Amino acid sequence: MAAKTKTVYVCRECGAESPKWMGRCNQCGEWNTFTEEQVVVSSKSSFAAGGADAPTSSVNIKPMVLSDVVVGEVQRSSTANAELDRVLGGGIVPGALILIGGEPGIGKSTLVLQVALTLPDKRVLYISGEESAQQIKIRAERISMAKMDNCLVVSDTNIDHIHQHIKAANPDIVVIDSIQTVETERVDSLPGSVSQIRECTGILMRIAKEQHLPIILIGHINKDGQLAGPKVLEHMVDVVLQFEGDRNHMYRILRGIKNRFGSTNEIGIFEMLGDGLREVSNPSEMLLSEWDEQLSGVAIAAAMEGARPFLIEIQALASSAAYGTPQRSATGFDGRRLNMLLAVLEKRAGFKLATKDVFLNVAGGIRVVDTAVDLAVAASILSSNTDITINPGICLAGEIGLSGEIRPVTRIEQRISEAAKLGFKHIVIPKFSRLDVSKYDIEVHQVSRLDQAFRLLFQ
Numbered sequence: 136m137a138a139k140t141k142t143v144y145v146c147r148e149c150g151a152e153s154p155k156w157m158g159r160c161n162q163c164g165e166w167n168t169f170t171e172e173q174v175v176v177s178s179k180s181s182f183a184a185g186g187a188d189a190p191t192s193s194v195n196i197k198p199m200v201l202s203d204v205v206v207g208e209v210q211r212s213s214t215a216n217a218e219l220d221r222v223l224g225g226g227i228v229p230g231a232l233i234l235i236g237g238e239p240g241i242g243k244s245t246l247v248l249q250v251a252l253t254l255p256d257k258r259v260l261y262i263s264g265e266e267s268a269q270q271i272k273i274r275a276e277r278i279s280m281a282k283m284d285n286c287l288v289v290s291d292t293n294i295d296h297i298h299q300h301i302k303a304a305n306p307d308i309v310v311i312d313s314i315q316t317v318e319t320e321r322v323d324s325l326p327g328s329v330s331q332i333r334e335c336t337g338i339l340m341r342i343a344k345e346q347h348l349p350i351i352l353i354g355h356i357n358k359d360g361q362l363a364g365p366k367v368l369e370h371m372v373d374v375v376l377q378f379e380g381d382r383n384h385m386y387r388i389l390r391g392i393k394n395r396f397g398s399t400n401e402i403g404i405f406e407m408l409g410d411g412l413r414e415v416s417n418p419s420e421m422l423l424s425e426w427d428e429q430l431s432g433v434a435i436a437a438a439m440e441g442a443r444p445f446l447i448e449i450q451a452l453a454s455s456a457a458y459g460t461p462q463r464s465a466t467g468f469d470g471r472r473l474n475m476l477l478a479v480l481e482k483r484a485g486f487k488l489a490t491k492d493v494f495l496n497v498a499g500g501i502r503v504v505d506t507a508v509d510l511a512v513a514a515s516i517l518s519s520n521t522d523i524t525i526n527p528g529i530c531l532a533g534e535i536g537l538s539g540e541i542r543p544v545t546r547i548e549q550r551i552s553e554a555a556k557l558g559f560k561h562i563v564i565p566k567f568s569r570l571d572v573s574k575y576d577i578e579v580h581q582v583s584r585l586d587q588a589f590r591l592l593f594q
């Protein structure tokens with residue numbers, strides 16, 4: 136049977152296919168996501184989709200009663216990188232397909248190569264479709280502690296070649312940099328397209344599962360902050376980690392988005408240095424290094440990222456708007472939440488901010504999603520607006536509600552302990568009825584309304 140090509144339109148978000156172009160995907164509801172792709176319908180039907188040449192032996196497997204299923208101990212192998220181990224839930228599981236996403240230039244290749252070069256007693260096959268073996272060597276030479284004897288590198292993009300390289304090298308772990316460059320002849324569209332990514336990931340998934348071989352895929356993120364390629368890529372893999380940070384700062388956060396073998400509550404923190412990435416085991420140092428002078432517009436938040444407490448500096452600048460419409464801009468914090476907090480300050484606490492430009496910045500180029508930083512955000516804005524400094528021995532944790540109430544936050548004990556450990560004298564927190572504050576070496580102030588908090592800070 137001769138190969139036929141057909142044109143299909145594929146949604147970049149969810150991977151839905153349609154014979155004609157549509158403005159809005161009727162599966163996921165996103166607008167303008169359909170792209171045209173040529174698909175070869177060949178006699179060699181798709182391997183990943185379970186076509187004609189896919190094995191049919193699976194009929195021998197019978198369903199089992201769940202209580203009879205025997206589970207061996209999951210063998211996790213440590214990566215010798217404490218921050219990566221933490222995000223993975225303790226190490227790499229055999230047969231896991233791990234996707235590490237991030238913006239171009241953020242340091243994905245550096246992170247994975249560094250892990251490959253410092254893994255104890257493991258043979259790593261590093262397949263790059265983006266760089267030549269020479270370029271990888273140059274990068275490896277920058278990384279201190281690198282041991283180059285256990286790492287095989289090859290520059291290739293064809294999935295069948297990659298399969299053969301894996302068979303021939305018989306590695307303990309495989310790295311593909313990046314999944315967007317891998318292609319297969321079975322699909323007649325460009326590398327990086329939805330069908331290519333889906334087909335190639337499917338093949339890699341089979342290799343990982345059949346050979347109990349962990350495979351790390353690197354993936355790019357598009358300008359909207361989404362992993363480029365279809366959502367199906369995220370559905371197919373076992374673990375999705377996102378590497379993020381501000382390229383002008385040196386701190387990077389590795390965040391768990393999905394993990395079939397552990398929690399997604401964990402984050403790993405790194406610092407990009409001239410000789411590779413350094414693990415940051417005490418995240419509050421991000422704050423303390425920049426914290427020497429007393430300035431107005433600065434407040435310290437006792438924040439949590441995942442399961443880790445850390446103290447972070449929030450900086451605000453409120454100044455009279457030069458033009459009619461005031462500007463509001465937030466770096467490292469949700470802009471819509473900033474607008475909400477400004478409205479609450481205006482309406483519930485009587486501060487005249489409607490004619491002010493407000494700029495907000497989280498120190499260290501870190502993005503915080505914890506709502507407990509609300510109180511520090513509001514305090515920094517008022518500190519800047521009134522030009523009164525906040526006592527540097529005070530830190531804050533509290534979520535602000537729409538009526539100006541301070542709402543409870545998670546893991547308050549951990550936040551208090553962290554603040555005490557770092558030498559803070561006071562912490563302002565929401566009211567908790569069952570909290571034993573006498574055990575901490577820090578003065579704990581419990582407040583239930585915004586005005587109580589401000590009286591404490593600015594009296």
Ligand code: TYD
Pocket residue numbers: 237238239240241242243244245246274277278407408409410411412
């Ligand atoms: P890279 O890992 O290539 O990013 P990605 O794979 O995500 O596109 O590297 C990003 C940047 O890191 C690059 O601009 C150079 C810098 N870098 C360091 O600062 N220190 C180092 O040791 C290395 C290897 C790179």
Ligand code: MG
Pocket residue numbers: 243244245265312
């Ligand atoms: Mg790269």
